[in-house]
Amino acid sequence: MTMQQLLWQGVQELNKARVPDPELDARYLLLEVFHLNLASFLALKARGLGEDEETEGKCREFMRLIEARAGRTPLQHLTGTQEFMGFEFLVNEHVLIPRQDTETLVELVLEEQKDREKRVLDMCTGSGCIAISLALMGRYRHVAALDVSAEALKVAAGNRDRLLGGYDGGFELFESNMFSALGTDRTFDVIVSNPPYIPSRVIEGLAPEVRDHEPRIALDGSEDGLTFYRILAQEARNHLAEGGSIYMEIGYDQSEAVEGLFRTGGYRDVRTFQDLAGQDRVVRARR
Numbered sequence: 706m707t708m709q710q711l712l713w714q715g716v717q718e719l720n721k722a723r724v725p726d727p728e729l730d731a732r733y734l735l736l737e738v739f740h741l742n743l744a745s746f747l748a749l750k751a752r753g754l755g756e757d758e759e760t761e762g763k764c765r766e767f768m769r770l771i772e773a774r775a776g777r778t779p780l781q782h783l784t785g786t787q788e789f790m791g792f793e794f795l796v797n798e799h800v801l802i803p804r805q806d807t808e809t810l811v812e813l814v815l816e817e818q819k820d821r822e823k824r825v826l827d828m829c830t831g832s833g834c835i836a837i838s839l840a841l842m843g844r845y846r847h848v849a850a851l852d853v854s855a856e857a858l859k860v861a862a863g864n865r866d867r868l869l870g871g872y873d874g875g876f877e878l879f880e881s882n883m884f885s886a887l888g889t890d891r892t893f894d895v896i897v898s899n900p901p902y903i904p905s906r907v908i909e910g911l912a913p914e915v916r917d918h919e920p921r922i923a924l925d926g927s928e929d930g931l932t933f934y935r936i937l938a939q940e941a942r943n944h945l946a947e948g949g950s951i952y953m954e955i956g957y958d959q960s961e962a963v964e965g966l967f968r969t970g971g972y973r974d975v976r977t978f979q980d981l982a983g984q985d986r987v988v989r990a991r992r
């Protein structure tokens with residue numbers, strides 16, 4: 706059997722299970738198992754696979770991963786990684802898999818906050834992808850990243866260790882239910898957050914990869930999806946320096962509601978920004 710034929714078996718299994726993008730996912734898993742990049746795969750794919758013990762083990766491992774993917778385990782839980790802002794982040798079932806949509810938030814902050822002396826807080830950091838990308842690309846003086854989940858913080862710490870080696874600013878990671886563990890006198894120039902914002906009843910209708918495998922605690926924004934924006938609107942101002950800004954990811958239909966919470970809360974310059982698909986994606990407000 707050739708590698709191409711093995712790949713094809715995988716594609717067919719994924720097709721049967723109606724996995725979106727079966728060719729792409731099967732190829733990722735094949736490259737992962739055989740430790741190949743795309744170029745070496747293309748060069749080797751038509752050659753016969755060896756019949757040695759090691760190769761047969763890899764074939765079995767590939768088909769095991771294919772079965773898991775057919776059962777709708779997210780690809781990223783099988784490879785253990787997801788790229789975000791050009792960096793490779795470790796992920797597992799305890800953190801939301803970084804989404805490309807969220808790059809809109811990071812890019813907006815980098816665009817508007819060019820001063821490296823800024824102190825940044827990332828609330829609900831999960832894998833740490835926002836905080837670490839901002840530290841690496843904005844080179845800010847200090848970045849603090851908080852999460853309520855100790856398991857998520859382990860993932861974020863792994864990503865810090867892996868990616869932040871050359872960063873010369875301060876980087877803090879700690880457990881906190883929203884602002885609760887943060888000293889009342891601690892202020893930041895920039896607060897960013899991608900909080901859970903999916904209304905509870907909507908979660909049942911999401912793709913099985915998200916619904917059954919990603920942490921509900923990272924998705925569920927309660928009945929109306931807005932619980933964490935209410936807390937942010939109420940408490941962020943106590944932790945923002947005068948003139949400081951908060952940037953939040955929002956659901957495509959939450960702009961009006963979230964802008965309203967921040968206007969009522971006395972914030973200035975409240976504005977919504979769109980992602981690459983043209984959907985409302987980020988709300989920014991200033992103290």
Ligand code: GLN
Pocket residue numbers: 801804806899900901902903915923924925954
């Ligand atoms: N954008 C994510 C999704 O659609 C949700 C992210 C969140 O709740 N913060 O699955």
